[in-house]
Amino acid sequence: MILGILGGGQLGMLLCQAANKIGIDTFIYTDSYDSPATNYSKLSIIQPYDNKDSLNDFIQNCDVITFEFENIPYETLDYIIKSKPVFPNPGINKIIQDRLLEKDFINSLNIQTTKYIDVNSVKEIPENIFPSMLKTRRMGYDGKGQSVINSLKELSLINLNIPLILEKKINLLKEFSIIVTRYQNGQVFTYEPIENIHKNQILHTSKIPCSIEKNISNLALDQSINIANNLDYIGTMCVEFFLDKESNLYVNEVAPRVHNSGHLTIESYNCSQFESHIRAVCNIESKKPIKINNSEMLNLIGDDIKDYRDKKITKGHYFYDYEKKSIMDGRKMGHITKII
Numbered sequence: 330m331i332l333g334i335l336g337g338g339q340l341g342m343l344l345c346q347a348a349n350k351i352g353i354d355t356f357i358y359t360d361s362y363d364s365p366a367t368n369y370s371k372l373s374i375i376q377p378y379d380n381k382d383s384l385n386d387f388i389q390n391c392d393v394i395t396f397e398f399e400n401i402p403y404e405t406l407d408y409i410i411k412s413k414p415v416f417p418n419p420g421i422n423k424i425i426q427d428r429l430l431e432k433d434f435i436n437s438l439n440i441q442t443t444k445y446i447d448v449n450s451v452k453e454i455p456e457n458i459f460p461s462m463l464k465t466r467r468m469g470y471d472g473k474g475q476s477v478i479n480s481l482k483e484l485s486l487i488n489l490n491i492p493l494i495l496e497k498k499i500n501l502l503k504e505f506s507i508i509v510t511r512y513q514n515g516q517v518f519t520y521e522p523i524e525n526i527h528k529n530q531i532l533h534t535s536k537i538p539c540s541i542e543k544n545i546s547n548l549a550l551d552q553s554i555n556i557a558n559n560l561d562y563i564g565t566m567c568v569e570f571f572l573d574k575e576s577n578l579y580v581n582e583v584a585p586r587v588h589n590s591g592h593l594t595i596e597s598y599n600c601s602q603f604e605s606h607i608r609a610v611c612n613i614e615s616k617k618p619i620k621i622n623n624s625e626m627l628n629l630i631g632d633d634i635k636d637y638r639d640k641k642i643t644k645g646h647y648f649y650d651y652e653k654k655s656i657m658d659g660r661k662m663g664h665i666t667k668i669i
Contacts, residue, residue, distance in 0.1 A: 330354065330393070331353075331371070331390060332353050332355050332356070332392070332393055332394070332395065332610070333357075333388075333393070333395070334355055334356070334370070334395055335395070335397065335405070335406075336357075336358075336364075336398050337359030337367055338365065338366065339365060339661065340397040340398060340586065340587050341370075342368070342651065343592070343649075344587065344607065345369035347603035347604040347606075347607050351604060351607065351608070351613075353607055353611060353613075354371040355372075356371065356372040356373065356387065356390055357370040357374070358376070359373070359374070359375055363654045363655060366397070379404065379405065384405065384409065387409075388412045388413050393414045393416065393610055393611055393612075395415070395564060395606070397587070398586055399425055399584065399586055400426065403422055406419030407419055416513075416563040416564050416609070417562050417585050417610075418561065418562075421560050422585060424560075426467055426468075428445075428466045428496075429466050429492075431582060435583070438552075440556070440580055441578065441580070442579050442580050443496050443497050443499055443579050443581075444497040445497070447492075448463070448484075458495050459479055459481070460479045461477075461495045461496055461498055462476070462495070463475070463477075463487060463493055464494050464496060466492040466493060475530060478495065499571060499573045499579065500574040501571055501572075501573060502572050503540075503571075504526070504527065504569065504570065504572075505524050505539045505549070506568065506590040507522055507553040507567070507568045507570070508590070508591040508602050509567070510564065510566075510609050510618075511557045511562045512563070512615050513563055513609065513612045514615075517558070518605065518615070518617055519553060519554065519618075520594055520598065521620065522537070522539035522541060522546050522549060522550075522570075523537050523591065523593070524537070524538075524539035524540060524541075529659070531630060531659060532589050533628055533630075534626060535590040535626045536623075536624065536625035537597060537624060538623055541572060545572060545576065548578055549568070549578060552568070552578075552580065553568040556568055556580075556583060562585070563609055563610060564610045565586070565587050565588075565591075565606035566584060567584040567588030568580060568584075569581040569584070587606050589628065592626050593666050595666065596647055596666050597620055597621065597623065597624045597666075598619060598620055599616070599618065600616040600617070622668045624666050624667060625669050626664055626666045627664060627665050627666075627667075629665065630658075631656055632658075633662065634662035637650070642665075646668075647665065
């Protein structure tokens with residue numbers, strides 16, 4: 330079997346490694362020459378995502394196709410699915426790529442999000458929405474396309490000619506995520522909650538166990554499964570949660586893919602989030618994730634990677650270099666996981 334993967338970054342790289350481990354060949358399609366996943370795939374194409382000739386070659390040589398991040402152009406996914414199975418279904422991206430549609434969907438399941446409004450469609454913006462985060466409805470990640478807004482006066486200085494959403498800030502106590510895998514037969518597995526700390530709106534560290542009450546954990550797990558089932562999701566996904574100081578739980582966002590916070594599952598579980606995704610989208614034997622270690626993951630951002638490339642890694646630590654050619658501020662260059 331050959332699994333096609335759209336996108337060639339570190340998530341694609343780790344998917345390729347997991348696929349190789351269980352005997353699945355991979356074919357990477359990426360639009361960037363700085364794509365570490367191509368070093369681990371049997372085949373690769375580096376072309377724009379709208380190159381029909383290259384896409385046709387990709388389609389013909391793959392049995393099933395997935396993607397490493399949700400911002401692959403929908404038109405590309407829609408073109409591919411007419412000829413080959415794509416998991417998760419590209420229609421899910423039309424919801425998840427748009428923050429407003431995503432929150433409307435989550436609320437429709439009676440799952441709470443922070444208060445939000447569509448800036449472009451309301452005549453009057455209520456004062457009680459501030460302080461808030463102003464976000465682009467599409468294409469934002471790792472803090473991109475986001476800014477803190479404290480008043481109507483501040484908002485009036487912003488260009489409102491692009492689709493934007495205001496999300497009310499909360500008295501945040503903790504951020505955590507749930508990794509969920511759903512198979513084609515409807516079988517669902519979850520990993521235990523992962524506690525996350527962000528710096529400059531980029532994930533800094535993740536760890537398990539997560540220090541939350543059992544009732545909060547159970548509610549988050551149930552809500553994550555509910556979201557996966559209602560999306561008819563196939564593969565591994567992540568649901569990110571906020572917990573405020575009054576113990577109110579909110580879904581922040583859904584990532585329809587393997588996720589940065591789940592990297593520690595490689596060392597912490599018998600079956601990582603990457604292997605689970607491969608098994609689900611390729612429709613091969615399911616494997617229940619069983620925790621074998623507690624661990625903590627540290628993202629290596631920008632120049633951080635230089636401290637580790639020539640460093641002797643001590644026992645119980647696992648270093649991953651994403652092999653990216655250019656080092657830039659704010660760019661994820663690698664990570665290190667330690668058993669705790």
